[in-house]
Amino acid sequence: MTDKKHITAELSRELSLFHITMMGLGMMIGAGVFIGIGISVREVGPGGVVLTFALNGVIALLTAMSFAELSSAIPRAGGAYNFARIGFGRGTSFIAGWMEWFASSVAGSLYAVVFATYTLNFLAQLGLLEWLPVPIVVARRIVAVTVAALFMYVNYRGASETGRVGAFFTLGQMLFVISIAVIGIAVAIADPSRVQNFRPFLPYGWSKLLVTMGFVYVAFEGFEVIAQAGDEAIDPKRNIPKAMLYSVYIVTLTYVAVSFATVVAVKAGSPGVDTAPWEWIGRFGDTGFGAAVSKLMPGEFVGPLLVTLAVLFSSTSALNATVYSAARASYALGRDGMLPAVFSKISSRRKTPWGALLFTSAIVLIVAGALPTEDVASCASMMFLFLFFLVNLCVIRIRTNMGDELSYGFVMPLFPLFPILAILCQAVLAVNLHEMSRIAWIIGPAWVVTGAAVYVFYSKSHAITTEDEIQVFEEERAPVGDEYRVMVAVANPENALALVRNTYKLCGAKRARVELLHMVEVPDQVPLTDAEEYMMRGKEAIVEAMLYLLPRFPISTTVRYCRNMARGIVSAVREKETDMLIMGWHGLPKAHEFRLGSTIDPIIERTPCNVVIFKQWSNGDFKRILVPLAGGPNGAFALEVASILAEKGESELVAFSVATETTRFDLEAFVREHRDRLYVPPDQVRAKVVAGRNVVGTILEEAQSYDLIVLGATREPLINQVTRGSIPEAVARACKKPLVMVKASSGVRSWVKRWI
Amino acid sequence: MDNDAILGWMLVAGALSLITYLVLWSRRTINRIAERGLRSARQIVKELRGDR
Numbered sequence: 001m002t003d004k005k006h007i008t009a010e011l012s013r014e015l016s017l018f019h020i021t022m023m024g025l026g027m028m029i030g031a032g033v034f035i036g037i038g039i040s041v042r043e044v045g046p047g048g049v050v051l052t053f054a055l056n057g058v059i060a061l062l063t064a065m066s067f068a069e070l071s072s073a074i075p076r077a078g079g080a081y082n083f084a085r086i087g088f089g090r091g092t093s094f095i096a097g098w099m100e101w102f103a104s105s106v107a108g109s110l111y112a113v114v115f116a117t118y119t120l121n122f123l124a125q126l127g128l129l130e131w132l133p134v135p136i137v138v139a140r141r142i143v144a145v146t147v148a149a150l151f152m153y154v155n156y157r158g159a160s161e162t163g164r165v166g167a168f169f170t171l172g173q174m175l176f177v178i179s180i181a182v183i184g185i186a187v188a189i190a191d192p193s194r195v196q197n198f199r200p201f202l203p204y205g206w207s208k209l210l211v212t213m214g215f216v217y218v219a220f221e222g223f224e225v226i227a228q229a230g231d232e233a234i235d236p237k238r239n240i241p242k243a244m245l246y247s248v249y250i251v252t253l254t255y256v257a258v259s260f261a262t263v264v265a266v267k268a269g270s271p272g273v274d275t276a277p278w279e280w281i282g283r284f285g286d287t288g289f290g291a292a293v294s295k296l297m298p299g300e301f302v303g304p305l306l307v308t309l310a311v312l313f314s315s316t317s318a319l320n321a322t323v324y325s326a327a328r329a330s331y332a333l334g335r336d337g338m339l340p341a342v343f344s345k346i347s348s349r350r351k352t353p354w355g356a357l358l359f360t361s362a363i364v365l366i367v368a369g370a371l372p373t374e375d376v377a378s379c380a381s382m383m384f385l386f387l388f389f390l391v392n393l394c395v396i397r398i399r400t401n402m403g404d405e406l407s408y409g410f411v412m413p414l415f416p417l418f419p420i421l422a423i424l425c426q427a428v429l430a431v432n433l434h435e436m437s438r439i440a441w442i443i444g445p446a447w448v449v450t451g452a453a454v455y456v457f458y459s460k461s462h463a464i465t466t467e468d469e470i471q472v473f474e475e476e477r478a479p480v481g482d483e484y485r486v487m488v489a490v491a492n493p494e495n496a497l498a499l500v501r502n503t504y505k506l507c508g509a510k511r512a513r514v515e516l517l518h519m520v521e522v523p524d525q526v527p528l529t530d531a532e533e534y535m536m537r538g539k540e541a542i543v544e545a546m547l548y549l550l551p552r553f554p555i556s557t558t559v560r561y562c563r564n565m566a567r568g569i570v571s572a573v574r575e576k577e578t579d580m581l582i583m584g585w586h587g588l589p590k591a592h593e594f595r596l597g598s599t600i601d602p603i604i605e606r607t608p609c610n611v612v613i614f615k616q617w618s619n620g621d622f623k624r625i626l627v628p629l630a631g632g633p634n635g636a637f638a639l640e641v642a643s644i645l646a647e648k649g650e651s652e653l654v655a656f657s658v659a660t661e662t663t664r665f666d667l668e669a670f671v672r673e674h675r676d677r678l679y680v681p682p683d684q685v686r687a688k689v690v691a692g693r694n695v696v697g698t699i700l701e702e703a704q705s706y707d708l709i710v711l712g713a714t715r716e717p718l719i720n721q722v723t724r725g726s727i728p729e730a731v732a733r734a735c736k737k738p739l740v741m742v743k744a745s746s747g748v749r750s751w752v753k754r755w756i
Numbered sequence: 757m758d759n760d761a762i763l764g765w766m767l768v769a770g771a772l773s774l775i776t777y778l779v780l781w782s783r784r785t786i787n788r789i790a791e792r793g794l795r796s797a798r799q800i801v802k803e804l805r806g807d808r
Contacts, residue, residue: 047760047761047764047765048764050764050768051764051767051768054767054768054772055771057772058775061778061779063773065778068782072786078782162757176780198761199758199761201758201760201764202760206760235790236781237790238786238787238790241786242782242786245778245779245782248775249775249779252772252775253772392758399797403796403797403798404796404798406796406797407795407796408789408794408797408800409786409789409790409796410782410785410786410789411785411789411797411800411801411804412782413781415801441791565799601798610778
């Protein structure tokens with residue numbers, strides 16, 4: 001026998017909170033703010049530009065909180081692609097990766113265009129472009145394409161996007177931008193008349209604000225790359241979410257201060273300023289920021305030179321990083337078989353993904369060479385709005401489905417309010433972007449639709465199955481019909497037969513087709529390829545249960561393996577469109593945060609069908625059955641299940657209610673109302689109301705003289721359950737008698753759970 | 757100062773105050789989760805509610 005020893009290679013953790021925050025800042029302070037300020041002043045006025053950045057900061061922070069929560073729980077590199085794969089599966093993750101690839105590529109085009117715009121603008125100011133044989137617009141395209149091609153080559157040579165040295169460059173870049181903000185504010189204090197530049201505050205009204213917010217949203221893109229440092233960051237669970245939030249916070253304050261400084265930088269009536277300062281800035285469009293800020297610096301050429309250098313430095317470093325990021329996104333799709341193998345080709349000499357870089361280059365160069373600046377920026381903003389929209393959906397989905405099994409370093413407050421707010425705001429901004437660029441509204445959705453087509457016709461059949469996915473190990477199917485579908489989840493092989501014996505009454509009453517499911521939970525440390533030994537015991541139990549049920553019902557059997565029992569069962573219930581799930585419960589929860597158990601709680605919360613859970617079941621007949629009731633669909637379903645388990649004409653079925661000083665429930669009316677659902681004659685059901693202060697204690701006392709207790713699970717919201725506790729779960733935990741807890745499928749809510 | 761300007765500056769101040777509050781809250785939460793060794797979302801939400 002060989003002893004398997006694994007040697008794990010790890011990167012050394014050297015990047016501190018400061019380094020990774022700087023990484024995010026370096027990506028964000030690229031080009032969006034430099035071209036965004038001038039165009040925003042033109043479109044929405046002097047006050048509108050400050051508002052644009054302040055309000056965008058709130059929306060970006062809401063999304064950063066989603067990224068922070070997801071990155072703290074799933075600290076692997078991969079970003080949105082990875083989150084979507086875990087949250088929604090392969091198809092959505094492909095679209096996320098596809099959008100991420102395009103968004104980063106177009107952002108790269110934008111940085112190349114900004115580089116060209118500011119460089120040629122400065123040279124034109126020096127009078128060095130008079131010899132140009134082509135119009136300046138064409139020259140800009142040529143320079144943008146050249147610089148983009150240059151950085152494609154740099155990436156092919158093997159450049160890294162960041163690092164400790166990069167942090168110091170970003171610091172210098174930040175100091176420059178902050179200096180502009182400080183000088184602008186100081187100038188406004190020294191000369192208060194400049195504050196009059198903000199009149200009129202919003203010359204074109206409030207609605208234009210949504211257009212500029214969507215347009216400059218790209219300036220808030222970049223914090224998400226911090227997640228890529230998960231393997232190198234010191235204390236990543238704590239520092240990565242902090243760095244994401246800090247970087248968005250710092251850029252928001254900086255952008256607001258810089259946009260304020262830009263507006264007050266121009267003194268009304270000064271030489272060359274023949275109109276209102278905001279109109280003068282707006283007239284320059286994408287170079288308005290540079291034109292205004294140059295006026296804060298001494299000398300005719302020093303100001304423009306410093307501004308141009310700062311913009312060039314920012315745009316080239318951001319260009320380099322976005323090309324790297326775009327190539328990585330398409331490489332990941334190629335590696336996972338969702339794009340042709342050429343995307344995953346690695347240069348044997350340079351060790352860089354030349355295939356992914358080649359296709360990324362094509363996008364960057366075409367967009368930079370063919371589209372006007374405003375359309376490029378709008379396209380980039382739109383793709384990031386789509387991408388962040390998806391990530392906000394992922395955070396809701398992942399917390400809801402996997403919140404118990406992931407280890408979080410941060411959870412956002414008021415969940416799921418913030419991601420929902422972010423989704424709504426991003427949708428509004430994306431819709432309003434059509435006023436800035438109709439081309440963006442054609443290219444963006446067209447790219448997504450193309451991605452969907454690529455997935456359906458290529459990726460779906462070529463994708464490589466990963467270990468993350470729950471896999472069907474063996475499956476025997478019964479002929480599919482329209483009959484009621486009952487799934488019996490067999491977890492413990494020793495109890496399998498007893499559970500199945502108790503469930504045959506339910507299956508018989510519903511004339512059900514039975515699906516026997518054994519989920520094999522394989523620890524994270526064990527590769528699924530080595531999971532066979534975990535499967536064997538389950539297989540025996542399935543065979544035993546199958547032999548018992550086979551003569552009575554049509555049966556399908558499935559053995560699957562998964563990383564988490566609850567998630568695996570919920571997934572199987574959804575996939576098989578089950579009407580009723582039946583399973584056993586061993587008793588007390590191991591962790592105090594669960595009411596019934598780490599498997600049972602999520603199943604009750606998430607399954608979109610009826611659920612019946614047996615605790616301490618026996619093989620005997622139930623002569624006396626107690627059904628504690630307090631109304632609601634779960635109570636009615638409890639009554640129905642109890643009537644199925646009762647022996648017709650023999651068992652005594654007692655509907656029970658506790659009357660307290662404050663609450664009294666009309667039990668007889670409730671039983672009357674639901675008598676059509678009973679599987680025994682109505683006179684076999686007796687209503688009993690007992691007065692008592694302690695509801696749980698009274699039920700437990702009454703339960704002493706019964707063979708079986710059937711309880712409806714609580715329908716209170718999770719928040720109330722956590723703060724106040726719930727009566728059915730308290731009874732279920734303390735009850736020593738055989739007990740069945742049920743939860744009814746909840747109509748529209750179950751439908752939404754199943755399909756969305 | 758016109759009404760747009762008053763409302764506009766109030767919105768700017770409100771937005772900056774909100775993000776400041778959220779960042780400080782998040783920072784405190786991240787530290788608390790790390791110090792107490794909390795893991796699942798359910799456990800964290802329960803503990804944080806218990807602190808109020």
